[in-house]
Amino acid sequence: MDTAKWAKRSASILGLLGVWFVVGALGPQTLPGPAAVAGAFVGYVGSPVYWNAITLSTLRVLGAFTIAALIGVPLGLLIGWSVVFGDFTYPALELVRPIPPIAWIPFTILVLPSLAFSLGIASFEIDTGIVFITFLGAFFPILLNAIAGVRSIDDEYSRAAQSLGAADWQTFRHVIYPGALPSVHTGMVVGMGLAWVNLVAAEMISGGGLGFMTWSAYTGGSYPVIFVGMITIGILGYVSSTIVRYIGASQLPWMEGSTA
Amino acid sequence: MSTRERVLGIDRRQLLGREVPLPPRALRWATSVVGFFVLWWAAVEYSFLNFGLFVGPVETLVAIYGYVLGDPVAGGSQSIYIHAAYSTYRVVAGVSIAALLAIPLGLLIGTSTRAGAGIEWNNYLSPAVESLRPIPPVAWVPASILLFPVVPVVGFSVNTAVLFVVFIGAFFPILVNTIEGVRNLDDEFRRAAQSLGASDRQVFRHVIFPSALPSILTGVSLGIGLGWITVVAAEIVAGNYGLGYITFQAYRLLQTDIIAVGMVVIGALGYASSAIVQRIANRAMPWSDIDT
Amino acid sequence: MSKQESNPERRSQNRNQDTNGYEDMENGHRDLDEDDGRARATGEALVEIDDLTKIYDPDGAHVTAVENMDLEIGDNEFVCVLGPSGCGKSTVMECIAGYLEPTEGEVLINGDPVDGPDPSRGVVFQSNRLFPWKTIGQNARFGPQMRNAVDDDRIRELLEETGLSGFEDSYPHELSGGMQQRAELVRLLANDPDIMLMDEPFSGLDAMTKELMQEMLLDIWEEEDRTVLFITHDVAEAIFLADRVVVMTARPGQIKDVIDVDIDRPRDSSVLTSEAFNEYQKRANELIHDEAERAMEQKQQETQEA
Structure with missing residues (x-):
């Protein structure tokens, strides 16, 4: 990238900070400016509360996303591959799909228990409700893209x-699965993004992690921390999508335009 | 019918060496939907997890009927x-x-x-x-x-x-x-x-x-x-x-x-x-x- | 469907164990080629299309693609099916390949009705169907790999013959159209099919590459004695390649005429300028011209109705 381009791109970020600074200085008392938020950030980086929240949220996303992929990918491939299997399963899923995961929150608080267990050194408590909401966020994009991926493969390959x-299972292994992978990968990128969206909502409402940290900063009146939470969530979301993209690209060396 | 179904052998299943015709699509879809409601009902009926605290499909339908007629919801006065x-x-x-x-x-x-x-x-x-x-x-x-x-x-x-x-x-x-x-x-x-x-x-x-x-x-x-x-x-x-x-x-x-x-x-x-x-x-x- | 075991896995096992196969062939005698163990019938029809009718009926549209077609293809024969676009010539191929079930009539291979796709009937498609997610080497190995019988020397030999050595690790999209088409041919030959079904395989290539591919195909065919059914809408291509050219009518597809091409083999591109070739071409052109016009009218009518 040449210097002129760098300068323009830096100007863009500086402009954003500038707008924030001006609005923070002139706008409502409650809006903290960049300096206040930076100060709060410095304070939080040394605090275990911050790192505990990060660890908890990250583990929840990781766990929920993994479960969503382990269920969504095989299920989607089968639904896309077999018309009959799809007819028996897909309509039921289609009943549930339009309900946004967040609308499940009251239901999950009520119905899904917390699991507590210990592994010798440490004991854990898993809020299955939050994991379930996060799972739902990732599950449907992965499922739909897996189905679409199979259906987009020209019959002539089979x-x-x-x-x-x-044999049938060999066709599945050598044609259906690899042919659907690019679309599965797209689904995973989208699913990772939606996992974070839904995680934050679930945590704000039922507790723990970065979502709760951000929300309690609002209720407790420490407004700069709200922005510390938002920025942290943004960075983690960005990093996890980038990891999914990177892993995906490394699995798809045959795609046109890939560098491998 | 999709091409996928026209491919030989896909739209049939074999049972005991004989071909058994599949139920038509509408029936397969209906099975899926009914299956969903049966699972929901059973989860509530037999209190799977804490499903006992939740409502079953029949109560939900009855409730929908009431609210569709304009009953106020959730302790407020609005429909x-x-x-x-x-x-x-x-x-x-x-x-x-x-x-x-x-x-x-x-x-x-x-x-x-x-x-x-x-x-x-x-x-x-x-x-x-x-x-x-x-x-x-x-x-x-x-x-x-x-x-x-x-x-x-x-x-x-x-x-x-x-x-x-x-x-x-x-x-x-x-x-x-x-x-x-x-x-x-x-x-x-x-x-x-x-x-x-x-x-x-x-x-x-x-x-x-x-x-x-x-x-x-x-x-x-x-x-x-x-x-x-x-x-x-x-x-x-x-x-x-x-x-x-x-x-x-x-x-x-x-x-x-x-x-x-x-x-x-x-x-x-x-x-x-x-x-x-x-x-x-x-x-x-x-x-x-x-x-x- | 019920007459024979339809499980492809079982089928490929059969193929492994008794490669001389076709035990229940009723008439005709077999030559057993000891080198590659493939059974060959001589003088008898290998493929028998008997009163084949195929009607597509999606949403009650009721399109008759092929009507009452009878055709016999002998062992080691090179037959071209020539017809205007949309005349059902691909349908014939798909019935022989076992992708489609005939609405009426049947297709017999060595006297047995076709029952699904089988590795003894290899197919080359119009658009290149190399698996894009596999390298050229993996594509070439695919057929033998399915029954755990990969012969690396044979694969290497085939890649060398077709000028693809050194591209084993390339992905299909990195190759030119002609190279992709050659790779698909290698994939087919690695599987050692008795019958090669080719559906306008060279129609996407430029004229020069096409000519080279045709010559290569003839070399392969003459070397290894295979039966080829080649579908095309290119008159010169059909005559250059075939022993017999089957000219089809516009839809519903029927056989209009069969031209026996009596040009000496081996043929190369010098044939294209010979007088005999011109005569055949003239005759085929006359036969197909009206049909092409009819096919075009049909297409136009359908578009207006839609």
Whole structure:
């Protein structure tokens, strides 16, 4: 990238900070400016409360996303592959899908228990409700993209495999699965983003993690911390999407335009 | 019938060496749906996890019937229609404002990405926009309650905090898809139009905009989806009206039937709105066979 | 469907164990080629299309693609099916390949009705169907790999013959159109099919590459004695390649005429300028011209109705 471009791009970020600074100085008393937020950030980086919140939120997203991928990918591939299997399963899922995961929150608080268990050195308590909400956020994008991925594969690839002597499961393994992977990958990127959206909402309402930290900063009146929370969530969301993208790209060396 | 079904042997199953015809599709679908309700019923009946605290499908249907007739919900005096109207209006208004800002901005950024496109707006705008994008819209809830007041407008109280959160939810998908739509246009279409005598304005009007339209509408469709997610979250936390608000209110009052009814209504409205967008998209682009 | 075991896995096992196969062939005698163990019938029809009718009926549209077609293809014969676009010539191929079930009539291979796709009937598609997610080497190995019988020497030999050595680790999109088409041919030959079904395989190539590919195909065919059914809408291509050219009518597809091409083999591009070739071409052109016009009218009518 040449210097002129760098300068323009830096101007863009500085402009954003400038607007924030001006609005913070002239606007409502309650809005902290960049300096106040930076100060709060410095204070929080040394605090275990901050790191505990980060660890808890990250583990929840990681766990929920993994479960969503482990269920969503095989289920989506099967639904896309077999018309009959799809007919028996998909309509039920389609009943549930339009309900935004966040609307499940009251239900999950009521119905899903907290799991407490210990592993010798440390004991854990898993709020299954929050994990479930986060799971739902990631699950449907992954599922839908897996289904779409299979359906986008031209039938002639399966025919070619059959004519070369592939059995049904071999066609699945060598044609359906690899052919759907690019779309599955897209679903995972989207799913990771929605996992964070729903996690934050669930944590604000039922407690723990960065979502709760941000919300209690509002209720407790320490307004700069709200922005510390937002920025931290933004960074973590960005990093996790980047990791998913990177892993995906490394699995798809055959895609046109890939560098591998 | 899809080609997949025409492939030999796919649409049959074999049982004891004989071919058994499958039930028709409608029956398979019905099995799936009925199975879902049976599972729900059984979970409540036999108190799977804490399902015993929740309502079953039959009670939910009865409750829906009552609220459809206008019973007030969740300890308030309003019917479910009022709350549904509030949520719908918030989604429509938030998404509309987002579209009005994001589409022109996206077109500006997208067209200025090309070499020799005049001022490189993309370099000035993208970094600022990109640095805000990773923050999930729901994380804006506390900040927007802080900054955006409830404003009375001709007898209605307009909760601008909720509106802002919905706006943020819809803004980025629309923006990103608009930019992508413009960038994906093959340069030869532009060249063809120029060779046929089109001015820059005409190229934009007749080539760039229509070719980006499918992608823009995909963005709007995604935006509405995120609009419903964020409106529910914002209403739970900050609302005094709306479906998110009554669902959570119902939880506090332990009126579990309203929790279920609220979920059903939110799902139905979300589904209906994406169907409407799909309709509009097909109308607007008879030349395109792309699904949004 | 019920007459025979349809499980493809079982089928490929059969293929492994008794490669001389076709035990229940009723008439005709077999030559057993000891080198590659493949059974060959001589002088008898290998493929028998018997009164084949195929009607597509999606949403009650009721389109008759092929009507009462009878055709026999002998062992080691090179047959081209020539017809205007949309005349159902691909449908014929798909019925032989086992992708489609005939609405009426049947397709027999060595006297047995076709029952699903089988590795003894290899297919090359119109658009390149190399698996994009596999390298050229993996694509070439695919067929043998399905029954755990990969012969690396054979693969290497085939890649070398087609000028693809050194591209084993490339992905299909990194290759030119002609190279992709050659790679697909290698994938097919690695599987050692008795019958090669080719559906306009060279229609996407430029004229020069096309000519080279045709010559290569003839070399391969002459070397290894295979039966080829080649579908095309290119008159010169059909005559250059075929022993017999089957000219089809516009829809509903029927056989209009069969031209026996009596040009000496081996053929190379010098044939294209010979007088005999011109005569055949003239005759085929006359036969197909009216049909092409009819096909175009049909297409236009359908578009107006839609």
